[in-house]
Amino acid sequence: MTMNNRINDDILRSVEKPARYTGNEWNVVQKDVNDIKIRFAFCFPDVYEVGMSHLGMRILYHLINEREDSWCERVFAPWVDMEEKMRENGIPLFALESHDPVNIFDFIGFSLQYEMSYTNIINMLDLAGIPIRTADRAEEHPFVCAGGPCSCNPEPLAEIIDFFILGEAEEVINEVLDIYKGWKENGASREDFLDKISSVEGVYVPGFYDVQYNGDGTVKAVAPIKDKYPRKVRKRIVKDLDNVYYPEKVIVPFTDIVHNRLMLELFRGCIRGCRFCQAGFIYRPVREKNPEKLVEYAKKLEESTGYEEISLASLSTSDYTGLGELTEQLIEEMEPRKVNLALPSLRVDSFSLNLMEKAQKVRKSGLTFAPEAGTQRLRDVINKGVTEEDLINSVTIAFEGGWSTVKLYFMLGLPTETFEDIAGIADLGKKVVDAYMSIPKEKRGKGLKVTVSTSSFVPKPFTPFQWEAQDTIEMLMEKQRFLKDKIKSRYITYNWHEPELSFLEAVFARGDRKTGDVLIKAWEKGCKFDSWGDHFKFEKWMEAFNECGVDPAFYANRKRSSDEVFPWDHIDMGISKKFLLKENERAYKGELTSNCRVGCSGCGAAAFGSSICIEGD
Amino acid sequence: MNGLRVKFIRGEEVKYISHLDLMKVFERALRRARLPVAYSKGFNPHPEMVFGLPLSVGVTSEAEYADFGLEETIRPADFMRRLNSQLPAGLKVLDAKKKITKDNIMASITMASYRIMISAEEHREREFLQEKLKEFIERPAIIVKKETKSKVRDVDIKPMIHQLCLGDSKEGIFTVNSLLSAGSSENLKPELLYDAFADTFGHGIKLKAIHRTGLFVNRNGVMVDPMDDAVLEGMNPKR
Numbered sequence: 001m002t003m004n005n006r007i008n009d010d011i012l013r014s015v016e017k018p019a020r021y022t023g024n025e026w027n028v029v030q031k032d033v034n035d036i037k038i039r040f041a042f043c044f045p046d047v048y049e050v051g052m053s054h055l056g057m058r059i060l061y062h063l064i065n066e067r068e069d070s071w072c073e074r075v076f077a078p079w080v081d082m083e084e085k086m087r088e089n090g091i092p093l094f095a096l097e098s099h100d101p102v103n104i105f106d107f108i109g110f111s112l113q114y115e116m117s118y119t120n121i122i123n124m125l126d127l128a129g130i131p132i133r134t135a136d137r138a139e140e141h142p143f144v145c146a147g148g149p150c151s152c153n154p155e156p157l158a159e160i161i162d163f164f165i166l167g168e169a170e171e172v173i174n175e176v177l178d179i180y181k182g183w184k185e186n187g188a189s190r191e192d193f194l195d196k197i198s199s200v201e202g203v204y205v206p207g208f209y210d211v212q213y214n215g216d217g218t219v220k221a222v223a224p225i226k227d228k229y230p231r232k233v234r235k236r237i238v239k240d241l242d243n244v245y246y247p248e249k250v251i252v253p254f255t256d257i258v259h260n261r262l263m264l265e266l267f268r269g270c271i272r273g274c275r276f277c278q279a280g281f282i283y284r285p286v287r288e289k290n291p292e293k294l295v296e297y298a299k300k301l302e303e304s305t306g307y308e309e310i311s312l313a314s315l316s317t318s319d320y321t322g323l324g325e326l327t328e329q330l331i332e333e334m335e336p337r338k339v340n341l342a343l344p345s346l347r348v349d350s351f352s353l354n355l356m357e358k359a360q361k362v363r364k365s366g367l368t369f370a371p372e373a374g375t376q377r378l379r380d381v382i383n384k385g386v387t388e389e390d391l392i393n394s395v396t397i398a399f400e401g402g403w404s405t406v407k408l409y410f411m412l413g414l415p416t417e418t419f420e421d422i423a424g425i426a427d428l429g430k431k432v433v434d435a436y437m438s439i440p441k442e443k444r445g446k447g448l449k450v451t452v453s454t455s456s457f458v459p460k461p462f463t464p465f466q467w468e469a470q471d472t473i474e475m476l477m478e479k480q481r482f483l484k485d486k487i488k489s490r491y492i493t494y495n496w497h498e499p500e501l502s503f504l505e506a507v508f509a510r511g512d513r514k515t516g517d518v519l520i521k522a523w524e525k526g527c528k529f530d531s532w533g534d535h536f537k538f539e540k541w542m543e544a545f546n547e548c549g550v551d552p553a554f555y556a557n558r559k560r561s562s563d564e565v566f567p568w569d570h571i572d573m574g575i576s577k578k579f580l581l582k583e584n585e586r587a588y589k590g591e592l593t594s595n596c597r598v599g600c601s602g603c604g605a606a607a608f609g610s611s612i613c614i615e616g617d
Numbered sequence: 618m619n620g621l622r623v624k625f626i627r628g629e630e631v632k633y634i635s636h637l638d639l640m641k642v643f644e645r646a647l648r649r650a651r652l653p654v655a656y657s658k659g660f661n662p663h664p665e666m667v668f669g670l671p672l673s674v675g676v677t678s679e680a681e682y683a684d685f686g687l688e689e690t691i692r693p694a695d696f697m698r699r700l701n702s703q704l705p706a707g708l709k710v711l712d713a714k715k716k717i718t719k720d721n722i723m724a725s726i727t728m729a730s731y732r733i734m735i736s737a738e739e740h741r742e743r744e745f746l747q748e749k750l751k752e753f754i755e756r757p758a759i760i761v762k763k764e765t766k767s768k769v770r771d772v773d774i775k776p777m778i779h780q781l782c783l784g785d786s787k788e789g790i791f792t793v794n795s796l797l798s799a800g801s802s803e804n805l806k807p808e809l810l811y812d813a814f815a816d817t818f819g820h821g822i823k824l825k826a827i828h829r830t831g832l833f834v835n836r837n838g839v840m841v842d843p844m845d846d847a848v849l850e851g852m853n854p855k856r
Contacts, residue, residue, distance in 0.1 A: 013675050018633040067733050252645055254634045254705075305701070306645030337648070338662050338673070343840065 007091060007099065008158040015081045015198040019255045020048035023096035026252040029062070029303065030097060037184070038070040038177055039105040041095050041142070045120035046113075046529075048076045051250070053259035055313055056148065059112055060169060062247035070177055073097040075108075076126070077120045080305050081530065083140055086127065093128035102128045105142045106180065110161070112150035115508040116501060116531040116607050118157065121146075122523040126158070132520060133159050134207055139190060140486060145176075151204075152282050153461040153568040156519060158206035163194060163417035165202055166571065167235030170244055172202040198229050202236030204227075209570060211513055217554060219512060222570040234572040237608050241268065242285045246297055253430040261309035262301050264294050266326070267278035268317040271596035271612070273603075274372070275383045275587050276414065278460040279315055280436070281580075281616065282573045284605035286596055286612045291322035295329045302339055310334060311342035319595075362603075367398050373414060374424025380590040383583075388428065398437045404445035407434060409582035412479045412496075413457040414472035415587065425452065426486035433491050453488065453495040454480065456502035462567045462575050464583030470506040473499045500538045506556035515555065517548045570599040619655075619687040620716040621663075621696055624844050627678045630707030636671035643683065646703040652696060655686035667721040669843070670729060670799050670830050673808060678829035682722045682843045712844055718851025727778065727835040729799035731807040734825040735791045743778055746791055747783050753814055754781050761813045774813060777805035790825055799832065 012018040033039070042061055044051030064072035073095035078086060085091070086379060093102040102108055103362055108130065110121050120539045122132055128480065130144065131137050137144070146157065148164035154164045167173050176197050183193045196204045208229045212220040224231060238244045242299055246265070269286035270279065298310055310330065312321060373379045379386060395406055397527070410425050442547045456476050459468040471479070476499035487494050508515060522544035531536035546553050560566075562581055569577070579602055586593060593601050596612055606613035634642065644664055647654050655663040659767070665686030672678055685696075693713035701710050737746055753759070756775070763772040777798035785790035797805040807827050815822055833840040834848050841848055 009675065013634060018674065019635075019638070022630070022633050144722075152783045206639075214649050254631070254642060280817055303649065308644070308648070338656055340661075597654035 012087045027249045027536040029065040036071045040072040040107045041105045043075040043110045045117040049257040051076045052257045055263045108142045108144045110146040112148035115505045119528045121521045123528045156515045157568040158513045164204040204233040219565045232572045248300040252305045262307045263313040266314040266320045275464040285610040286364045291326040296590040368407040375421045378421045403447040405449045407451045410454045411457045412454045415468045429492045448491045450492045456495045458506045467560040470556045484574040507552045574605045579603045620744040622716040623710045624712040625681045625710045628707035632677045633829045648701040653689040655688045673795045676827045684722045726800040728833040730796045730831040732828040734792040737822045787817045
């Protein structure tokens, strides 16, 4: 094998799933290092199967590789068994395409998809032999950058990441690479490069900002150290999605991955504005792709990959205006090719029998609904414009159509929640069972299975609930026990999330720079792969908080006053704080806010000049 | 049924792919090549495709076989060319032939030959290893623990070893050539054979690599290549 370092057979034979580390998959991009000027290591801080399932990585990988001067390679977190072997044999973190160590690259780019992957970032930097803190890096080290949803509050990673790309990276990354090429030729200092890119809209260099705190530990102000740096760093978006780069080839992995299928991105953003949902705000404004264009992509991708399934990837697929046209055309094109169409995340209110039956023609699988809360009162608080009637109608149609497996997703700990709301979850589950039973035996599918899952509410930046306190771990556990006792039906299975993990998520989602020390301390104590059940070491995390003198409850369980300065207030995601505060007040009054298509609620995203915002006027 | 049999190699680049994943690799290559392979009916159609004896993860081979059901006739040479253009590095079809017999490759295999590479750091003398192999194979029975789904039982693997001899050696790496029972009725994995040998040998040797060199079909007591015309036609050999 062309393993040009010490990742030999003895090592690969001794680890689980060695194909995670060998590369050479179909459609992989190989280049001659002598022909290129910039080497980019796209790092996903989780295992191969998770990282390879991420659409953003697949897009950016091929986008960077379109450049003749650059070679983008993939890097995933080695699983603990492989890491042990690597450390034992002095093998540094390597890239999958060339198997070269990543510390010789020009850029290390991390994708920030969830807070609980932060320790893996630190671990990967350490494995690569790159200093963990920005301040300790020298001329010979790569620049470490990051992007993705979590960078809307980049502060916990401010001392680890050299620069962040806020918003959509397609355009920014090319601008940064262009600047880099010129900078590299002139051989100037690291700071000089960061200085140059700080004027690119969407680039945030945390080292150029100074944070001052109040006596009570809250943020007093965040200000640029020089006047030339923007006071607020604004995210970038791609205005015209029909003409933005989308790969016609994607890598086809050798081993099974979490989402092992083609993904078509229908649109970005979400019209809904559910008040707990960060993605619903930070990706605004809504921009759709043309259905004809999507069908063309689907055909080309199917031809270049041979994939047998295609899924529609967007935040709320049923809000896509061309959904009927698109699915019709896709089924027409894909059925003769024996390609399945998978329909994810359908909203219960716009769930159409028609569409369901079309998809059913290809294959029938389980259905997922997300009412999020058990009572109408609470669903109104969170602006989830879904009624019980909607849900029962939808599942009835589904049961009549032969489906018998239903998953229902809820959240515990939402603002204003009472035990009555939680009992409502059990009631709703029972009503779904009743809906099934009300259909004559010969007209329904066999083997009813209803799964009720609850996650714990995590207040996130850039949502109307960013001021809210998270329930304590004890309270969340009590609520879980309460719900468990309320669910009596043998057809219902109840799953819940570990509240400890949600607690940490709440700390780092709204964390400031002080929480960065805790991340490093926890990693030193052996924390990594925190979202992988077995590897989650809650006591170690608590020790780390203690030793750093940081109180996690201050971040997770404290209700903020409306005039508090947030650690992320210098980041502009296109959503105004005033709008979010107004939405928070409306939540407490149980007032619904209409979606972007019905009417503009003035969130601030209209400043990006996208069509939906202008038409809404 | 209208079908083809192909012989292919599995090289270093793809040796860590599991058998199930390898089938997926072929399935997607067939799709990309737009080859007229027959599919099963139902909600989840699968190509009609049968592979010979599964290879363990980490093992390479120069003699792998697969049968494909066809929806339309295609010249075996065209099938091979088009499939090869869509296979990843490390997988290559060497031969394709029309298959008339109903017997599938998986059910027909009876023997397999392997090259087992052993590093003997502490015993570099060829004679020593030779002697040990001889001792090993001349034992009246070679009992190993074989794990099944529910239990571990003792099995005598000696009747399943048809040939075991020392081949080339270079810088402390020795080649052991073996011919072993294979297939659905009796099957001896080379790893198990190696473990049994290493157990009697004691410490000081290490398994470096295993490479499959052949798979064979039994026709009236004669071991034949699965690509043999008589095998593919399903006729009894004329005497």
